[in-house]
Amino acid sequence: MLVLLGAFAVLPLALPWLVGRIGARAFLVAALVPVAAFVQAVLVAPDVFAGRTPFETYVWIPQLGLDLSMRMDTLGWVMALIVTGVGALVMVYCRWYFDGKKDGVGQFSAVLLAFAGAMYGLVLTDDIVVLVMFWEITSVLSYLLIGFYHRRGASRRAALQALLVTTLGGLVMFVGVVLLAVHVGTTSMSKILATSEIWRGEGGALVNAAIVMILVGALSKSAIFPFHFWLPGAMAAPTPVSAYLHAAAMVKAGIYLIARFAPTFALAEPWRPIVISLGVFTMLLGGIQALRESDLKRVLAFGTVSQLGMLTAVLGYGSRNTALAGLALLLGHALFKSALFLVVGVIDRQLSTRDIGELSGVGRQAPTLAAFSMIAVASMIGIIPTVGFVAKETTLAALLEYARDDAWALVALIGILLGSALTAAYGIRFIWGAFWTKKDAAGQPRPVTAWPDPPLGFLAAPVLLAGLAIVGGIAAPALDAVFAGYADLAADPAHADHVEHLALWHGWEPALFLSLGTIAAGILLFGLVRVTNWHSRVLPFTSADAYNLVLRGIARAAVATTTFTQRGSLPVYVGTIFVVFVAAEATALLSGGDWQIELEGWHTTMQLVVAPIMILAGAVAVRARKRYTGVVLVSVTGLGMVLLFATSGAPDLALTQILVETVTLVAFALVLRRIPARMGEHNASVLPVVRAVIAVAVGATMAMIALVATGARVADPISDRFPELAYELGHGRNVVNVALVDLRGWDTMGELSVLILAATGVASLVFVTHRADNLSAGTASMPTGVIRHRRPLVETTDGPRPRAASPDSTRQTWLIGGQRVRPENRSIVLEVIVRILFHTIIVVSIYLLFAGHNLPGGGFAGGLVAGMALVMRYVAGGRYELGAAAPTDAGRLLGAGMTLAVVTALAPVLFGAPPLTSAFFEAELPLIGHVEFVTSTLFDIGVYLVVIGLVLDVLRSLGAEVDRQAQDLRERGVSVA
């Protein structure tokens, strides 16, 4: 069984390809799998009958106790035969139905076969959680099948409706299944069902709730009121799908579950009231609706709803005799209803309509089709000698017996009698509508619809299914022997003396007369409907309306929520974040209590000196009207930070901060020269009071957090061992630097990634139209001699070129890019100074890089200093000078730095050490003396390169490229700010 399940899972993958090769004939190949499963089931029949239940299991998720276990008892065996048998016939039928069609048939065949596999697994699995999974798989696959004609809105809506309704039920059922499985302590269905009366006593309410939830799932899947509306809608599916899903397979999943649980749980308080009242009501509702419809397929759809209601009531009753009759009804329904659907499919395929009003005289031209349809309808109505007759009579006999002492049996009996009359009426109406020659208003016969003869293969499936309805009736005693294996599960001591049997002829019993009475009433009813042409509704509203109402409600709620939360305003979003932050932190702070605060006024006099300056600068900066004022004032707070760092024993921080302040200021200047100095009136502050309140609240909260957090630090800081570790492991005296490149190297690695992302972001925003690096393009065209000999650049028709090196002119320039700077912006003094200082600064930066391990400095400081040198070259000589000065592209620097850092971090892994482990080498070299080298220095070089790359990227984007764009504008005559 598991092997077959695997085949059901694997073969669909190949089907689309196969359909592409051999067209619709691939359905015949697909049918082989269900045929194999059918044959396998037939072969194990002796074991099933003898009670040696075939059982296969495969441990799947032992942690959750989930097994892929397959158990074929009588009920599972019958269901497996129906699912695979009808499945195979429907696929054979599809070979004709989709003959010559191309669109989506490949996927369709795959989904149909996979669906058959899911149903096969569903009816055979013994693990209740796996059953829910198969259940959901069938829901999803049925969505795809119903939505086959995806270009039609009706199809899409119907598919979505079926999916929503059945998955809603499936989820509710899942909750119930989990409750039940946890309560019983196993997911094995056979063990759960072997319990007795667990709905009584302790935990009984829980079990009852679980039962109701499982019923919700079953009823929604089987289209029982109030979930019935999705089934008629699902008639938008191709007819083979309707025949399979909506007659034989998927809607039977719910019935199967009810049949599975009824013998054990039928006596639980909620069971019979729910199952019988809803079942009977659905039967009547569906029957009446079926009389109204003029579309043959919808007649059958409502008929199915009606029959499913009957099956729910009969199988759900859960006593021995009803179980026997119910299983016969189930088999009968699967046979005749899929046969009738397939007949409708033939009519639709041949005539492109299935409207009762448009068909006339088909029966005379297609006698075979008509004859077998009549057999199927006879089985539906319950006319001897069909299986439907046998089942119906047994049902009535069983309920007559139970109705003596059980009110629910009486309800079911009366409902089924009324429903059977309706069934007879719409059954006759179906035959009349499909095959009879109809008369128009004047009483004249309507023109006969021309009937193109279909090939034999197309008719084979419906004919065979309808024929089986008679075979089943005649073979009733055999069915009785087989079905007893299931029926006897429902022990029924009260009626032990009254055991029903399936038989073609029971004799002249009350049940027979009741059955005949319903048929007679049905004929009368059909006549009445035909004469009065009745079309009004039964209920003033439909469940579909309720469904639409709910959908609209959800859509409205979604729009309302989006409108409320997505204000589209940045200040509102940022403000929300801060308000939530204050609320959350303040709640935590206020609800805590026991704080230990150790407060001093100040630690150093420098703190007292810078405090008023920083606070004032910060306060004025945010009110500044001019951009540059604000930026400079922010720099003042930054310089205050430098002073604080310097006096708090943090020389590295002071060094880095002052360098960053400088570079930031330069970057600001580069951008601000292109936009107006004053912030415009439309930037006027809004709601300053509200903002001030939020701001002060955040400031106060942060101050409180600082007090409480520092007070909470009572344990020894881990950094107490840092100095020791830095020296012994990292071989460096500068603890902060060793922490960055060695002890906490991963942090730095993350930081490098952020730097690269930010640099890339800057470049992409500025080079938004082209990613080519103009910097190298600007200098690459120059002969190397320009850079080596520093010839002055002159404008030529080909762009900037070095002045020809004539023998009499050996004049050199201070900076080669200087000539390209506009005269009013050019400063020779600056050029001279930059020329002299540049290399010195680079040497200093390299010194900082290497000295950083033991003295203040390191990769960050060194990189920033080198970046400053580049800034100087750019400021003095413009963008060509930057191109000449930059060693390479910014992107290459960033990439090389990051690669170096990553390689250094990962190299130790090759030697079996954890990443970022540093190695130490020392040697006595002649002339140089004692040399020490730690591999973390390589990591620091990576940092150095990334920082240079970042500064260079900022310069060439916000500097050089902005220059170029401004020049473009100037050349096009646009005035530039």
Added chain:
Amino acid sequence: MNVSLVLIVIMGALFAAGVYAMLERSLTRVLIGFLLLGNAANLFLLVVMGRPGVAPFFGSADSPEEMSDPLPQALTLTAIVITFAVSAFLLALIYRSWQLGQADTVHDDEADLAIRVRAAEDEDTMGDEISDTDDDATTDFVGLDTAPITVLHSRDFDALRDDAPTDSPTGPGEDGR
């Protein structure tokens, strides 16, 4: 842990100033606010460092207690450089915003505003999606070209037995042939 009240006051003030500026629509002010927040956050780390000591170099003090705590310093160093990188990114945003709209103001998102306007229209579109325009089709083959499947030779015989009321030319009772 011993903390300095003055530092906490500066930190609170910078946080307040930063948040105030960040709630503006002008991107330049947002950037100013971001830088102030960055300095405030670094100050927070400085506060957490506790009482300052000598610079943390191995051998510069006899015991770790006399040194400044090196861990917050390492974190601060990282923070300073990242603040620079992100503010460079914000600067590029400001430049781009100016290039596109001659303004560095963040306007309300048009798509979000459009949703509010659409709320009323949606009622109609939802109605369209739910209505039963082609639900009443009585065939599977709406808008599809389809032809009945026929058996070639049966048509040939049809000409011979025009009136045959059967599925097939060979007479009733045999399956469709």
